[in-house]
Amino acid sequence: MTATTAATAAAVPEKTGRGSPWLAAVRTPVGACSAVLLAAVVLLAVLAPLVWGDRAATVDTNAIGQGPSGAHLLGTDSLGRDIFYRTLVATRLSVGLAVVSTVIGVTAGLVLGTLPSVLPRPAGRLVTAAVNIAVAFPGLLLALFFAVIFGVGTRGATLAIAFALAPGFARLAQTLAAGVVGRDFVSAARIAGVGRFRLLVRHVLPNIGEPLVVNATIGAGAALLAFSGLSFLGIGVQAPDYDWGRLLREGLDGIYVNPAVALAPGVAVVLAGLAFNLVGETVAAVVGVRTRSAKVRDRPVPPVRTAAAGETGDESLLVVENLQVAFPGPAGWTTPVRGVSFTVRVGEAIGVVGESGSGKSLTGLAVSRLIEAPGVVTADRLDFAGTPLLTTSERELRPLLGTSLAMVFQDPMTSFNPTRRIGRQLAEVSEQHQGLSRSRALARAVDRLRAVRIPAAERRARQYPHEFSGGMRQRAMIGMGLMGQPRLIVADEPTTALDVTVQRQLLRLLARTRDAENAAILLISHDITVVAQNCDRVLVMYAGRIVEDLPTADLTSAPRHPYTRALLAATLELDTDRDAPLAVIPGRPPEPSEVPVGCAFAARCPRAADRCLAEDPVPALVGPGHRVACWHPYEDTGRESGREAVASGGAE
Template sequence: MRILRRTLMTPLGATAAVLLTLVLLTAIFAPVLWGAQADTFDTDDILAGPSGEHLIGTDGLGRDLLLRVLVATRLSVVLALTATFVAVSAGLLLGVAPYLLGRAGRPVTWFVGIAVAFPGLLLALFFAVIFGSGWVGATLAIGLAGAPSFGRLCQTLVAGIAARDFVAAARVGGVGRVRVLFRHILPNIGEPLIVNATIGAGGALLSFAGLSFLGLGVQPPEYDWGRLMMEGLSGIYINPLAALAPGLAVVIAGLAFNLVGESAARALGIRSTGLIATLATVQPRTARPESAPAADEVLAVRDLTVTFPGPDGPVSPVRGVSFTVRRGEVVGIVGESGSGKSLTALSIAQLVESPGVVDAATLRFLGTELLEGGPAEHRRLLGTSLAMVFQDPMTSFNPTKRMGAQLSEVAIHHGGMTRREAHARAVDRLAAVRIADPARRAKQYPHEFSGGMRQRAMIGMGLMGSPRLIIADEPTTALDVTVQRQVLNLLKAIRDEDDVAILLISHDVSVVAEICDRVLVMYAGRIVEDLPASQLSRARHPYTRALLAAVPDMETDLQRPLATVPGRPVDPAHMPAGCAYAARCPLADAHSRAVEPPLVADATGARVACWHAGEPLPVPVVPARDPEEVVA
């Protein structure tokens, strides 16, 4: 019902649904109303042309062609749906086999990959010859010919769901593969499978008409649209409508199925290729006036927006972000999970994958506009001058390769070094990030490194070139405080020695305050405050002050509950009007909930987006922990 409701909300969906409804109603009632008349012979009116009595003429036995086209709707649609059912069922078996069988299912994957390479019509003709003429053989032929494409789709969907954390949790809990398949995987792939099956029904309808037209499908005395086209072809110069009318019926019915499937895909926010068009509609980037880059500018971002297709339209988890990073400057980005911090970093590094779309007035790195030209033009620049340090380096290293070989790839592909030179450079970089005995460590695998060593090795990989900017995305989250201190000291040392700019992303305000020169506070995909790290204690935005208050220190009263930020972050797909923080803000009023505040700079250069910036917060009433405190 949810799919149907969203489909009918669009003009295309409503039109497609009406068209498909007419086709299905014709299939149901036409044989009942006109079945007998369509089979009535009239030898006195053989091969007659269009007239008031027979709108598109008669056939070789004097039967009304219009009635036969209408009556043939049922058999044509039923056979197409049956063939689609066969294709989806066989494809589903091919799709789940690799998951159920594990390594033993690899031949199934290979078979599907080979079968998909063959044109579907050739496979249908091949199976039609095997199964023989008739509607049964044609149904099996078309169904089995469509099975490889559905098998590939199911394999992709199953693999994507099987990699989710909830499936891993079920497996850890002792749930068997079969139960996981039926309880967790199949329910999650049902909607896209139904959408593609609806589109596939239109293709099956066309294929069935083609086989019947060639004499391999429906046989007399039964008839479908393909059979009627074949019979009408002999007299096409005398009465063209005899062949064109059933052909037009095939086009209308096939279009109805395709449009309904495409509209359902649009309602679900599915991005696909082929019959389903790309759903993310993004306005082309318009040129905006911009100032020339400063001499010490490393990164300039203006009006950065990242958009993804969603079930209710485009979703923008990052919207209108603007900032500049200069040489030797450490800029921190803080905020709760989902505020857009990491996505901002991935956009800068050109790592946002389709269907995500990155747009900006300016996205300039070392004087080069990253949104102009192809990715190949920027690969060398980013590979040598930009370093990324991810939150979990274990997932960023290939477990099958030695650490030295992985670091060497950067120097070989971007630095033009030989393997021997690149290995020597890798050992030198491991030493530079304070890894003891680097020559021996370079020959080891990632699992032989501790968490802190892997994080330092990740930084060393970025230093294989000559980075001008290091983007560190939560580099200390998974580390203990001792190793965390070592990583932070390493980043500061690299900045001091090589004048490298650093963009540090963290949810920990205390970490950012310790190392950064400037802090950007993000909430709901935009920057709400930009101020020097030394001024954090005098932050003006209520959200920044709430983050600071939530960090315990040595003076925190252990007898009182820890401070928290009330409420929950907003959903980017359902962004409220006005200030996004209004629902959680103690200073919010009607104006805050209606009008979104702009990001405005003050005399010191600090920026804040709040209608009540700097106003005192109401003192919260903290309940006592026990009755004795109440008495006291």
Template sequence: MRALRTPVGLASGVLLVLLAALAVFAPLLWGSQAGAIDTDALQQGSSADHLLGTDALGRDIFYRVLVATRLTLGLALLATLVGVTAGLVLGSLPSVLPRWAGRIVTSAVNIAVAFPGLLLALFFAVIFGTGTIGAVLAIAFAITPSFARLTQTLTASISGRDFIAAARVCGVGRFRLLLRHILPNIAEPLVINATLAAGSALTAFAGLSFLGIGVQAPSYDWGRLLGEGLNRIYISPAPALGPAVAVVLAGLAFNLFGEAAASAAGHRQSVRKAPKPVSTVESPSGEGLLNVRNLRVSFPGAGGWITPVRGVSFTVGQGEMIGVVGESGSGKSLTALAVSRLVEHPGVVTADRLEFAGKPLRETSQRELGTSLAMVFQDPMTSFNPTRRIGRQLAEVSEVHQGMSRKAASARVVDRLKAVRIPSAERRARQYPHEFSGGMRQRAMIAMGLMGEPRLVIADEPTTALDVTVQREVLRLLARVQEERSAAVLLISHDITVVAQTCDRVLVMYAGRIVEELPTAELFTSARHPYTTALLAAVPDLETDRDAPLAVIPGRPPEPAEIGVGCPFAPRCPLADQRCREVEPELEQVGVGHQVACWRLADGMPSLEEATVVGGPAMAGRNGEASGE
């Protein structure tokens, strides 16, 4: 066990084993000596016959401390089990209950956490009365609020991860999502706090017994023995020091072992039976594979609804690769999430038309959609479940959507990992995400998309944070997927040159709208929107003056809540006139497959050279990249 590989873990583990052995065997071995009354040895001090002295009835305190181990540990662990279970249930309820009910549970927990644990223990002890049962319930309910609060916080931090969203899309229910994906990822801090709670429960129980409201005669635990010995501590300290040292050592053992054991928690997973295979949707001939018309994504804000994506329309044909570029906040990733049905409440997605393969996406069930639509997320480290092996996560796609057996799905995992050029695929499939490099994780994410038979792959900035050589490999892999499988690819990138080199068409987004759409073959010769030309001007080449600073677009993109009347790019555009500031332009056809949203079109669009010079200072980024989400 990993916890025993460190000196602290080994020492605390040995101490816990010793305590457990005492709890089991001490009453059997020394129970009679602990209960034997000797009227000739009343309240004696420490001696060779009685190491810790005797009590008022002449009973040996040393043997009584050893025998009391069973009751002390048993009651502490029972109180911890009840408290941790209740806290885990209360902390998990908000993630499975309706939103209004979850808020009630959260508010109740927050109120309870405001009171100190000792005060709660005393309060419940008064309610439940003196005695063993009352003390157990008092300590358990005192532990519950803090553990519930911890569970709520950890659950909320995991619920926003991409792999949780992907599980929801796969149709995983709330309870299975909680047990299979959320709780294993928060097991480590829960284990730490559970063991700490056990040590705290032990000392709290000793305290209640010491005060006379815990264990009652004729039973006894360390706390009751401590209370009895304290009355004559100035005459003979041994009767009080014995149970006190036992309480300290036991509490320390629980705390230290909990710290050491935390890293070993949360790696066991259950296997879910795969459903029957489902068929994928088919696209009617003569239409685009993905048709989006007037897509809008809105979120509630303090001053009303905020719409980061405002009327986006585009079509992706079968086997076509479309690139989407723009600065951060332009709405690229949010558009991809809306198309993938990953925008969660309170976000609202509306569209005049949102069809994939001829069927409305919002009404098509996940089972009917099958594996025909795949998503490659921006950050595979948060997209993969860190507590599950790569192979099991990939295999789940085929088990859930294609009805494969575990053995067949595992074989397909190895085949898909080899297809994306991951060496030693059999060994790598048994590893965890943190054991992969950044490029390998991204290729594994693409392999997950290829576990089915995708007809559309949405790649949300798949080359972010990768070095140029790995970027090239990932882009080649996407191009090979498009060529070999005739799959369409919607590539979101912050690098306009990457899009120009790999895509068939490019969509330029700004402030939640498409401002220009054109074939990539014409990007460097026919781009007309001032924003597009500014992005192109930021790309350095061999003739770029290395002594001159990189160009930038003056100002910044508007926040979604700041977008008002007129063209959103007008405050940063040197070509803007009064009409640009008063009315927002719509996309106008200026050539075959070329649309531009700019009022300068009506006045005669400037040439590429003129627009570049006028818009000249363009957005700067790493190597001239147009960074964005």
């Protein structure tokens, strides 16, 4: 099935004109076969009862039980009725009931599968458990069980088949939805304040459409087979109506005399099922997306820390005190963010630097309320614009976060919904929070695209994310943040994987946005030079903690922590001696689940002493706006001392 889908998709051009993908799909072998079979099934379902209905119902006592002949192509049944015409006429009821059962089953399964995404967590777990129990039973057994409940006959069999299909489809929808919910564009929609139901309908379901379509059509074939089976057992369609299963039951007694009596309805079931499956593969290629449990404690118990957030006042926009982010694991809770504290003032630009795994991005996600369960966020204080983020309900926070906080993610390709046009995704913010009409919201989206220097903004607004370059997608992400009135922009490594020219343009755009909107910026980056050139203050993170908080002016002249100096020493400059070996920091950061006792940097630090291995330092004030978490901070200044510190520690 996967290979067929891939082959069909490869034959369909991305966009060559209105309707062309469908024409291209029909020209493929799979598409052509599916089109022919589907057309034949539909025509027979519509026309056969009208054209051959009377001949199929005619009783001929002189031709009872005859074999194939010129008068009767496949012979007759026990009442002399023509088997060939009865098989053709039965197409309408057989296919119609299978389609109705599939629609009901798919709808019920989709509801059950997506409910956990919109219900409170306890109710969602209950629904998931019920689906898991139902999936454990074979489909035919479920169908027989529901057939007993709903009763013998067409209605009972229809409901029985539908509810037997629902659990499997619900499981599929749950799995697919779970994979999409974690994507960055869903997080961006949450930041924009999109409600759970709208998030599900507009952002999750369109991105799981291809496998749902394929499995729905396969389900229709399965429903056809199951319905024929129930009728064959005598609990489906009842006389005087008949479908292929009932015809097969009636011809069973004479199968050894005239095999065509059973062969005709059997072949009809196979061909109709094949038509459903092939149509599903073809449709999926056209309308698809363009392009582990363990017992742990109920709550994490991280060590209690005392960390200063800095001075707070009327201009404090974001106040973070003792922020901790924890995730459950097989051995207990892991705390990758351990007691982070800082303050962001109105219009201030703060940079967060550190190696991979230091907790930079998790800190940004935590202050944006984007840490999903089972992750747990705790803090002594976490306030944005005077509103406590941890104790205020999601409904009350939605207008605030959706208009005053903008998030620029590292990979804009996954931050945008690939199935929706750029303009519509930006317009959704204004529709939700500013009450604008669809046309006015789109006009504002075009205006915001112009504001971030995207050429031909009106035309670009009608394009999909894959039609934008990497730099333009990042600009569009900033434009989405400007749809409201952002007071804080959290930029999570926005220039990663971009060339230096585009990187410079984006940094200038962020600076212009900051000046125009008086917005604060929290810039997360691996590049300490980028942060030094664009921020007022720098937060240096290591192993989930802020080890140094200092003004940018002191970054190159007066860094006090050995880790900060090591990062600076490892940075290349134009005057770096190309003949000398590159400076590196010996060792590697500890895993979040294996943070040692004492200072986490001690194993890599040339100044470590016994106290560093036993006690974890608390940030202390060493100058105006300058805090360092180190038992033995440097007292001297200068970049060269940093290089010497790295060299004295060894090399990897």
